[in-house]
Amino acid sequence: MDPQSITITAEPLNVERCKFVVGVPVYNGGLRRFTAPHEAHGSPLAEALFAIPGAEVQEIIVSGNLVTVVKASTLPWQVLGKQIGAAIREALAGPVPAIAAKAEVAAGDVDDDTLYERVSRLFDEEVNPMVARHGGRVELIDVQDAVVMLRMAGGCQGCGMADVTLRQGIEGMLGQRVPEVKGIMDITDHTAGENPYFAASKK
Amino acid sequence: MRTPTSPPRRSNLPPLRVLLLLPTSTYRTTAFVEAARRLGAQLTVASERPSTFEAAQPDGLLTLDFQHPERAADAARRFATEHPIAGVVAVDDDTAVAQAAIAVALGLSGNPVAAARAARDKHQQRMLMSAAGVAVPQFSLQAIAADPRTLAATTRYPCVLKPLRLSASRGVIRANDSAEFVAAHSRLSRILTAPEFAGCGEWAEKFLVEDFVPGPEVALEGLLVSGRLHVLALFDKPDPLDGPFFEETIYVTPSRLPDAAQAAIAACAQEATRALGLVHGPIHAELRWNDKGAWLIELAARPIGGRCSAALRFTAGERGRGKGDVSLEEIVIRHALGMELPALERETDAAGVMMIPVPGAGVLRDVQGIDAAKRVSLIESVEITAHRGQELVPLPEGARYPGFIFARGDSPSVVETALRAAHAKLRFDVESPAT
Structure with a gap:
């Protein structure tokens, strides 16, 4: 595949946050989230994004064909977008997967499916009845790497x-009721x- | 510029708690909540209407009666017995007086209540400033129920009719002769007697008539530290504000006025804060400049409104000099909590914001051209805050902008050009009201 043909x-x-919609799948193993360069080891795309000069990338979330980048830099996305796009294309063209598969859940850790179930129950039983009083609704989309x-x-x-x-x-309720949630x-x-x-x- | 600091107050202790007074009508929620998070402060948000989560999160949410500052202070004092508060922050005019009362009740840094009240009322602030020798337009206080023709006959023109409390030029109308005065009075009267303000008290029954002051207008954003004014930014308003209404559109900083003019403007604002008795926290002042010098038009004991603060970024100190990575809200919260302040210096780039003018009266059906506007060089973001189906009301009656455009660049002129170019890309589909 010609990397330049990837939209x-x-x-x-x-x-601070920009979502990049890629024309081909980037990672099919669910969702991977990187919050520091050392976590990116073995995942060429995440390594490359953390290494973009001046971007001060703080977090990378990859799921399916979506790459979300969180930065601290004040450089506008119009400038960084080109470098991020180039990094995505280069990683997808490489000999190894752009994003490595996540490690197996260690014994004792809470897996995302369990968290999803607990968060979903909290939303159904407490959060949504509360926001419904103002005509609101909160939908749980996913839990990946303990991020809701x-x-x-x-x-x-x-x-x-x-x-x-x-x-x-x-967030306060999640912190009290499902403290394993990371964000x-x-x-x-x-x-x-x-x-x-x-x-x-x-005003 | 010397970096103002407050004594370090804590070490190895739980995070300080800031009480954020956040009216439900504010644009400022995200900016302040995120600033508190970035600082690692414990946050309690107080609003005038209860959050549906208040019972579940009693340390993080509070309901306070902002219209009655003493009641708010009593409630905050009770809250603080279980959840100690280290600082209190107001985000707008309505909450600034409550903030002062709470600060007094809790023994925290803040403005005297009388000073906050004076800043809230345009007549009181005119009186105090005038008495202190601050250059303000000649003014008189009039009853909205008075006969407008009689008032018009004794008024000097051009003049400006101005309500005592409304913000962002709402209800402010210029009149060049007696016929325009009568028409302006009629319009202002309709605003002040609308259900929104009926029963609001004496302020809604009176208005100011003051001289129109010619000349370019600027907005000064500042922080009072122990009474000394630190100018955080001076914004030019390149669109002429000559009336009949005074819709604010573009703010660009740094100012292109000569250094001497900027210094005189800052000195005028400092004198105005002294006249009111303000000593602590953010101020936002509107001033004009002409051949007679700087004129104080209005001053508020709060930070800049709307989402305009996103145009401001400040250096983090020696290490980050020239690079902006501290928000205005972080500075305000740091100051309220007595935390060390960064260098109060804006980044080196020019920056600007356009408060998108209301395109016309009616119901907003759609906004087109947003992506094209975002693609304009130097544009950082285009934020449409009006929602589809929202009624758009132009000045002088309106109270909401459809959105904001932000730009940053090497010079004020290129920033201004970018803002205008981006705005030109937007197309608002507004369904006019049935006639």
């Missing part, structure tokens, strides 16, 4: 207080919310 679309979520991916809908989508709900409400990723397109419970005003 890659950058979808910046904010100044969720999407907010209804009154929560586009709500001015959505981050308070996420960080002060949901939350909100994949909601808040700009598409059509009925936010709280809408922002000028």
